[in-house]
Amino acid sequence: MVFNIHDEVRSNKRKSGLIMILFFGFVISLGIITALIVSYFNHVPTIPAMIGGAVLAGVVAFLYLIFFYAMGPSMILSATGAKPVSREHYPYLFHATETLAIAGGMSTVPQCYVIEDKALNAYATGFSEKDSYVVVTTGLLEKLNRQEIEGVLAHEMSHIKNQDIKVMLYGAALLGATVLLAEIIFRIGLSSMHSNGGSSNDNKGAGLGIVLVVVGIVLMIFAPIIAQLMQLAISRKREYLADASGALLTRYPEGLASALEKISNDTRILKNVSKAAAPLFISSPFDADKHTETFFEKIFSTHPPIDERIARLRGKKV
Amino acid sequence: MNAFVIAALVVLAIVVLWFIIAYNSFVRLKNQVKNSWAQIDVQLKRRTDLIPNLIETVKGYVKHEKGTLENVTKARTAIMQAGSNPALAAEANNLLSGALKSLFAVSEAYPQLKANENFKQLQEELSGTESKIAASRQYYNDMVMEYNTKRESFPSSVIAGMFNFEERSMFEIAESEKAVPKVQF
Numbered sequence: 001m002v003f004n005i006h007d008e009v010r011s012n013k014r015k016s017g018l019i020m021i022l023f024f025g026f027v028i029s030l031g032i033i034t035a036l037i038v039s040y041f042n043h044v045p046t047i048p049a050m051i052g053g054a055v056l057a058g059v060v061a062f063l064y065l066i067f068f069y070a071m072g073p074s075m076i077l078s079a080t081g082a083k084p085v086s087r088e089h090y091p092y093l094f095h096a097t098e099t100l101a102i103a104g105g106m107s108t109v110p111q112c113y114v115i116e117d118k119a120l121n122a123y124a125t126g127f128s129e130k131d132s133y134v135v136v137t138t139g140l141l142e143k144l145n146r147q148e149i150e151g152v153l154a155h156e157m158s159h160i161k162n163q164d165i166k167v168m169l170y171g172a173a174l175l176g177a178t179v180l181l182a183e184i185i186f187r188i189g190l191s192s193m194h195s196n197g198g199s200s201n202d203n204k205g206a207g208l209g210i211v212l213v214v215v216g217i218v219l220m221i222f223a224p225i226i227a228q229l230m231q232l233a234i235s236r237k238r239e240y241l242a243d244a245s246g247a248l249l250t251r252y253p254e255g256l257a258s259a260l261e262k263i264s265n266d267t268r269i270l271k272n273v274s275k276a277a278a279p280l281f282i283s284s285p286f287d288a289d290k291h292t293e294t295f296f297e298k299i300f301s302t303h304p305p306i307d308e309r310i311a312r313l314r315g316k317k318v
Numbered sequence: 319m320n321a322f323v324i325a326a327l328v329v330l331a332i333v334v335l336w337f338i339i340a341y342n343s344f345v346r347l348k349n350q351v352k353n354s355w356a357q358i359d360v361q362l363k364r365r366t367d368l369i370p371n372l373i374e375t376v377k378g379y380v381k382h383e384k385g386t387l388e389n390v391t392k393a394r395t396a397i398m399q400a401g402s403n404p405a406l407a408a409e410a411n412n413l414l415s416g417a418l419k420s421l422f423a424v425s426e427a428y429p430q431l432k433a434n435e436n437f438k439q440l441q442e443e444l445s446g447t448e449s450k451i452a453a454s455r456q457y458y459n460d461m462v463m464e465y466n467t468k469r470e471s472f473p474s475s476v477i478a479g480m481f482n483f484e485e486r487s488m489f490e491i492a493e494s495e496k497a498v499p500k501v502q503f
Contacts, residue, residue: 091439095446102357103453105350105461251456 008241012163019170023177024061030181031057033215041208061177068173073126073133076172080123080277082113082135090114093141096150097134100157103249110134110160119268120144123280124156125165132160139268144259151256154246155282162245164238168280178223186216239304243313257313264306340477347465351486354458355402358489361451362397362411365444369394369414372440376421379431383424389417408489411451418444455489462486 035053039046068075087094093112101109110124110132118139126132134156141149159165189212247253263283270285278285283306373387380387396410422441425431432438466485469478477483 091442091446095442095449099446099450099453102361102450103456105354105457 008162012167015167016163016170019167019174020065023065023170023174024058026174027061027064027177027181028054028057030219031055031060034185034212037208037211037215041211064177065173068169068176069127072169072173073131076125076169076277076280077113077133077135080115080135081117081272082115082133085112085114090141092146092149093136093153096146096153097157100150100154100249104157104161106157106161108132110157112136114138114141115270117270119270119285120263120266120283121270121285122152122156122282123277124159125169125280126160127166127169128163129160132165134160137270139266140263143266144262147250147252147255148259148262150250151246151252151254151259152282154249155242155256156246157249158242158245159238162238162241164242172277175223178219182216182219182223184216185212185219189213189216240309240312243309247313253313253315257310260306260310260313264310337477340474341481344468344474344477344481344483347461347468348483351458351461351465354454354461355404357454358407358451358458359402361447361454362407365414365447365451366394366397368440368444368447372421372437372444375434375436375440376425376431379428379434380424383421386417386421386424390414390421393417404487404489415448418448459488462488 031053032050033053034057035049036046038044038053039049085093090112093114097112098109106129108130110126110129111134113133113135115121115135115137117137119137120140120143122134122136122140124132124134134153136149136152140152144152189209191209193206193209193213243256246256250256260283270281273281273285369390373391376387393410393414393416397407397414400406400410425437465483468474469483469485
């Protein structure tokens with residue numbers, strides 16, 4: 001074996017921890033900054049305001065994480081239109097998932113979900129092996145043969161086993177919080193800019209409003225950068241790795257290789273997918289042309305070019 | 319206490335620590351092997367449970383293939399008798415796989431049987447179970463290999479010898495299954 005799954009899991013645990021620290025640091029410092037701004041315009045003593053802001057932000061961040069921990073996977077499932085399906089309707093999907101779980105020595109079989117869509121795509125999500133989901137489109141189940149479906153499922157199960165799914169979810173939590181906070185601060189700023197006309201301290205109110213609006217805008221600029229960082233954390237190496245360990249599960253790399261070939265030749269794109277969920281999918285759900293990419297796309301895209309992945313699975317050097 | 323004694327104590331502590339860790343990892347591996355064997359067992363049992371149902375369904379349609387049906391039943395009994403002996407279970411399992419293969423080959427000649435909903439479902443179930451047996455066998459063999467390698471390599475072989483960690487046998491695949499199946503008309 002060229003790679004070690006235990007190293008991968010450890011590295012992913014580190015990354016999850018790092019994202020958590022980043023998340024708390026980010027929210028708390030935002031709380032402090034907001035408190036500073038407010039105290040400056042309202043002549044409140046600075047130190048207590050800062051402490052108050054930090055504590056309040058910390059509590060909010062904590063509650064947000066608890067909420068996300070309980071709801072995260074189901075939010076993503078419903079955001080992509082994935083629905084739970086029954087064994088009677090999709091016997092092969094269940095068989096193949098169970099078989100792969102056995103082959104990988106997984107303690108729990110992931111739950112099977114299906115997206116009603118003609119496009120060919122799939123993803124996995126969840127916080128751990130015990131609470132995990134594999135999702136495929138109906139198009140994928142119709143267009144691919146059994147070996148190919150098994151290859152795709154093995155790739156997704158590897159993401160679960162490597163705990164890539166956890167890193168992705170924490171990343172999504174961070175991104176979601178940033179967007180939400182930006183919105184809230186921006187709106188508070190706007191309303192205090194408008195609502196203070198006529199009163200004695202209208203200058204102050206307007207000043208506070210403008211500063212908050214600026215902070216909100218800065219955050220909105222920040223959000224895509226954070227999204228980018230999170231995508232880079234998952235990135236291309238991880239996709240190659242999931243391909244390789246998926247092939248180890250089925251002992252038949254050609255299955256996934258020919259599945260990827262069919263996926264890349266299919267130009268249909270998935271409807272109704274939010275940008276935050278995009279990095280989860282086995283192939284990027286947005287660009288219809290998956291073969292060519294520009295230099296810029298190469299640096300910032302979450303998925304390696306599909307042709308390169310196929311070549312690697314077939315043991316060709318690229 | 320001079321430096322020599324301290325050094326000796328440190329070395330002793332390291333050896334004892336290694337001993338404990340190595341012993342525990344043996345226990346872990348042994349249990350993994352046991353657990354993965356249980357997985358195979360579950361699937362083998364599942365398949366033998368499906369057989370009577372299959373025979374019942376097929377019997378009505380297939381009149382002239384008594385031998386094929388008998389082979390399936392025989393192989394099923396062999397699996398139930400093999401218990402937790404990997405070598406015996408593997409042999410019986412291969413027998414059953416072969417018997418089922420010829421049964422499904424024979425069924426090709428009976429369009430009414432092939433159209434039977436119950437039969438179709440059983441066929442799907444059985445092929446699913448077959449691949450689960452293959453998957454659990456793959457996992458079991460991986461575990462056994464890891465266990466046996468550790469058992470034989472030095473210095474962990476010392477512990478294996480002291481505490482009598484016995485060699486486990488793999489779940490072998492039949493030679494006939496490895497070969498490309500011949501099609502006869």
